[in-house]
Amino acid sequence: MRMNKNSKHTSLRLSRRGFLTTLTAASVAFLMSIWQRCTVKKNHRPRIEGASHQRGHRLWKKDFPSPDQTREADVLIVGAGVSAWSAARILSKQGVSVTLLELESMVGGNSSSGANSTGKYPLGAHYLPIPNPECTALLEFLKEAGIVLNVDAEGRVELNDYDVCFAPESRLLIHGYWQQGLLPRVGVPKEDTAEIVRFLQYTDSLKHLRGKDKKYVFAIPLDESSQDEEWLALDQITFGEWCKQQGYSSSYLHWYLSYCCRDDYGAGIDTVSAWAGLHYFACRKGMAKNTGESNVLTWPEGNARLVQELEKQSKASVFPNQLVYQVEKTQQGVQVESFDFISQRSIRWKANQVILATPMFITNKILSQQSSYTGLPLPSYSPWLVANLVVQNDLQRAGAPLSWDNVLYDSDCLGYIYAQHQDIKRFQDKITLTYYHPLDHLQTAAARKEAIQNTPEQWAEIVFQNLSKAHPDIRLLCDSISVWIWGHGMAQPKPGAIWGELRKQRQQPIDPSIFFAHSDLSGISIFEEAFYQGIRAANQLLHARS
Amino acid sequence: MARQWLLLVSVLVVATCGLIYELVAGTLASYLLGDSVTQFSTIIGVYLFSMGVGSYFSKYIDRNLIGWFIQIELLVGLVGGISSTLLFVLFDAVSSFRLLLYFLVFLTGSLVGLEIPLLMRILQDRFAFKDLVSQIFTFDYLGALLASLVFPLLLVPYLGLIKTSYFFGILNIVVALIVVYKFGNETSWSFYLKTLAWFILALLLAGFFYAESIQSYAENSVYPDKIIYARSSPYQRVVITKSPREWRLFLNGNLQFSSRDEYRYHEALVHPGLGYARKGKALVLGGGDGMALREILQYPDLDSVTLVDLDPLVTQLFKRNEMLSGLNDSSLWNPKVQLINQDAFVWIKKEQQAYDFVAVDFPDPSNYSIGKLYSTTFYKELYRVLKDSGVAIIQSTSPYVAPNSFWCIDTTLRACGFFTLPYHVHVPSFGDWGFLLVSKKNIAPQEVRVPSTCRFLSDSMFPQLCYFPKDMSKRPTDINRLNNQSLVHYFEKEWSHLVP
Structure with a gap:
């Protein structure tokens, strides 16, 4: 409440006393926590969540019983991630009856979420930048969801305050100190800072730059970007090579760029194309009335909130635990076969039209008869490790306080998100941290397979080792940990992946009855692209009907 | 031969412990006094210098070398073990903390400095000189390495400074005890040394386990x-x-309050608003001490009062303790009062009723978690639960100490559509304190009516309270939002001038 008038002296002493209290409490807690550590190991064994890779791998064997029942649907959508729901939403609005078949027991795909005693937490995608003014479909959806309150003539949005990331938004542990913000500042030499500023000024200048065809050079959705050859050429080299050409040599800048690319694309600057790398920095033009431009929309459960809104705005029936293993064109329409993990029986679906809202490597397995489509090469995928740790709310260290996004400089992992940061409550004694780690060092299928075979304890050890650089006592503070492995987390936008011929071919429907919707078709795994691909597929389908 | 090795091991322990004490002192000093470079550099200097002093005086010890060696080892354990507690307990009590700090460092250093020459002389007949020097210094420096590694990696994170000192004091004494029992026959002080060792060990063990109580003693002071x-x-x-x-x-x-002058604060928090509204439903957010309630309950026409305070410990204390409920006239027992122990933000977001008067009495916005309660998002909810004719009063920190913070709260409320009437009162325990009377239509200072029973406020003086002298006059500020928490930044900056 109020402070003492004489606080000059009192507060001075109290703050020191506070420090000493903490010290003593910490030392008292020591013996207890040793004991706790033993019990943590015993009682809170790390869990691996999610069954998708065991379930999904049955597609390779295809040892399913023959269908013993037949169901009918008008439009069947395979998958229940963002692109699937985005398509379902458009179709339901046009009065089309839609059925979704999902492999997992819950919907959401990469935007899934979980919950524990502390609240909800994300398992994958967890924020959305302020939408660009030209993304009218997205703005319309967000308005309907009550997240965007209104848009003015200049395209500036007013956002619902509860949905905008609360301050403090981010901090970076660098040279042993938590600095505010993610651009490396503390202990960074002047020349490096100058280079970082030069880079950001350059990418700012690209934001509103248009190519010869008058289109934005870097647009969202990226299909709307300029086809000016000069800029598309950037898709032929890696971002790392581009940096070298442009004389960007600062290791701090390289770390920052790699961090951003790993965060969005699951791979660093030596893997992704220069076009994709620059797109990350230059595509965002969103402006808001009640927040800064770099602020983001986020929720405790991450983008699962957006999925929930999409679901609410659709009138679709969902069948979870369904592994679709066969999609075939027939005389009457499309025949789909799925295996129900609950009843352990197969179902035959007869649909008029089908949208495959699945990642390409799954699509290839399902469409095995259509070799003209499945013969096309696949993108490389980054596996991801996402872990959720329930910890005592005692992570304060020198520097900036616990923020929404907490990033570790020069670490294999990206750091962690404090999801309940977005909660209005004042006190939380236990909190959930969501740890993100693209396993981009796993290049080959063999390495990925090996990684998948890691035990939960081995994964937990990797998490603890990385986090202990920031919090030496993380093992003591952690009550429980659950690990989520995304075997094929996201397609990597390697050189040639975005502006080669492949994406165009992949976006084409097979006859007018099998359509494709997934962020893989954009080449980068962000909400806006998945949302756009769903709408694109839905419009193709509606067009084929009329 | 084993006995010589025992002595060498005790060199290792003394060296390790000595450096640990020095590191503890350095860390404690940099935490308490700031400027870690200066603290560490001067403490290392004093420590090394005092080791030299100890070495110099070792020549004055002629007889009973083993006895002296053990006795000094015991002293190192005692002084080092209790050093952090002494520094911590006496931090507020002594006039020159630095003097105490350097004295303790000097004492430890001198004692450690005495040890090495003494030991060399004890062992001079048992080793060749070159072996002796090599062995002793090897162990000495090995101890230093050990200390410098375990201190930051294990001790500070896991034990804390106070327990670290005790722990190494105990280690010191245990080694000394072993030496006493092995070499007791070589000194005539055997009984005295054993008694002393056990006594100090008991003392340090007690310190190790009662660190908590030591803490609360310090709190008292x-x-x-x-x-x-x-x-x-x-x-x-x-x-x-x-x-x-x-x-x-x-x-x-x-x-939070002093019973001597809290009436000034609580009259100002309630009457300018409630004197205007007079009846209907009142709401208090925060204020679990029941003092604001006491003022509110003076209005007989009120239907009900809802009090939302986070901490049941506070509300129950002020409800059930006879002396404390005497201070608030047992307001928390009044049948008109509904007591809700919940986070105010969580509560107000779900609240569907509308109120005629709201007193908002939150802690000052000194951190992000409290800053949320001063944001546009919160005030929009407040706007929603306030009747069109209703009035709310918000405690808004000191406009004298923190003018930007005060006017930031004003700006934020105005951004949410409120009309504001800022005023400030002198509360001797706090200083010049600010409040904002907010409503959905403009209220002039002259319109404010307070009961004649007030000890501090009166109708005629209220307009004066609305006058802000130049040094705390209105100034432009940011709007405090959940996504910028500007107020917390203002507040930190302004109050830190008083807390160097």
């Missing part, structure tokens, strides 16, 4: 008056002190 109540809830540390003249409530060390 921080508060000016006698502590009559001190307890921690999951949310805060609640301390009540009593002197012959007054009661004081502290939350997390910050004064």
Whole structure:
């Protein structure tokens, strides 16, 4: 409440006393926590969540019983991630009856979420930048969801305050100190800072730059970007090579760029194309009335909130635990076969039209008869490790306080998100941290397979080792940990992946009855692209009907 | 031969412990006094110098070398073991903390400095000189390495500074005890040394296990008056002190009220608004001490009062303790009062009723978690639960100490559509304190009516309270939003001038 008038002296002493209290409490807690550590190991064994890779791998064997029942649907959508729901939403609005078949027991795909005693937490995608003014479909959806309150003539949005990331938004542990913000500042030499500023000024200048065809050079959705050859050429080299050409040599800048690319694309600057790398920095033009431009929309459960809104705005029936293993064109329409993990029986679906809202490597397995489509090469995928740790709310260290996004400089992992940061409550004694780690060092299928075979304890050890650089006592503070492995987390936008011929071919429907919707078709795994691909597929389908 | 090795091991232990004490002192000093470069550099200097002093004086010890060696080892353990407790307990009591700090470092250094030459002389007949020098210094420097590694990696994170000192004091004494029992026959002081060793060991063990109580003793010395109540809830540390003249409530060390002048604060928090609204439904957010309620309940036409305070420890204390409920006239027992222990933001977001009067009495916005309660998002909810004819009053920190913070709260409320009427009162315990009377239509200072029973406020003086002298006059500020928390930044900056 109020402070003492004489606080000059009192507060001075109290703050020191506070420090000493903490010290003593910490030392008292020591013996207890040793004991706790033993019990943590015993009682809170790390869990691996999610069954998708065991379930999904049955597609390779295809040892399913023959269908013993037949169901009918008008439009069947395979998958229940963002692109699937985005398509379902458009179709339901046009009065089309839609059925979704999902492999997992819950919907959401990469935007899934979980919950524990502390609240909800994300398992994958967890924020959305302020939408660009030209993304009218997205703005319309967000308005309907009550997240965007209104848009003015200049395209500036007013956002619902509860949905905008609360301050403090981010901090970076660098040279042993938590600095505010993610651009490396503390202990960074002047020349490096100058280079970082030069880079950001350059990418700012690209934001509103248009190519010869008058289109934005870097647009969202990226299909709307300029086809000016000069800029598309950037898709032929890696971002790392581009940096070298442009004389960007600062290791701090390289770390920052790699961090951003790993965060969005699951791979660093030596893997992704220069076009994709620059797109990350230059595509965002969103402006808001009640927040800064770099602020983001986020929720405790991450983008699962957006999925929930999409679901609410659709009138679709969902069948979870369904592994679709066969999609075939027939005389009457499309025949789909799925295996129900609950009843352990197969179902035959007869649909008029089908949208495959699945990642390409799954699509290839399902469409095995259509070799003209499945013969096309696949993108490389980054596996991801996402872990959720329930910890005592005692992570304060020198520097900036616990923020929404907490990033570790020069670490294999990206750091962690404090999801309940977005909660209005004042006190939380236990909190959930969501740890993100693209396993981009796993290049080959063999390495990925090996990684998948890691035990939960081995994964937990990797998490603890990385986090202990920031919090030496993380093992003591952690009550429980659950690990989520995304075997094929996201397609990597390697050189040639975005502006080669492949994406165009992949976006084409097979006859007018099998359509494709997934962020893989954009080449980068962000909400806006998945949302756009769903709408694109839905419009193709509606067009084929009329 | 084993006995010689034991002595060498004790060199290792003394060297390790000595450096640990030095590191503890350095760390403690840099935490307490700031400027870690200066602290560490001067402490290392004093420590090394005093080792030289100890070495020099070792030549004056002629007889009973083993006895002296053990005795000094015991002293190192004692001084080092209790050093951090001494520094911590005496931090507020002594006039020159630095003097005490350097004295302790000097004492430890001198004692450690005495040890090495003594040991060389004890062992001079048992080793060749070149072996002796090589062995002793090897162990000495090995100990230093060990100390410098375990200190930051294990001790500070896991044990804390106070327990670290005790722990190494105990280690010191244990080694000394072993030496006493092995070499007891070589000294005539055997009985005295054994007694002393056991005594010091008991003392250090007690210190190690009672660090908590030492802590609370130190707390006592921080508060000016006698502590009559001190307890921690999951949310805060609640301390009540009593002197012959007054009661004081502290939350997390910050004064909440003094019974001597709290009426000024609480009259100002309630009457300018409620004197205007007079009837209907009242709401208090925060204010679990029941003092604002006491003022509110003076209006007989009120239908009900809802009090939302986070901490049941505070509300129950002020409800059930006879002396404390005497201060608030048992307001928390009044049948018109509905008591809700919940986070105010969570509560107001779901609240569907509308109120005629709201008193908002939150802690000052000193951190991000409290800053949320001063944001546009919160005030929009407040706007929603306030009737069109309703009035709310918001405690808004000191416009004298923190003018930007005060006017930032004003700007934020205005951005949410409120009309504001800022005023400030002098509360001797706090200083010049600010409030904002907010409503959905403009209220002029002359329209404000307060009951004649007020001890401090009156109708005629209220307009004067609305006058802000130049040094705290209105200034442009940011709007405090959840996504920028500008107010917390203003507040930190402005109050830190007072807390160097």
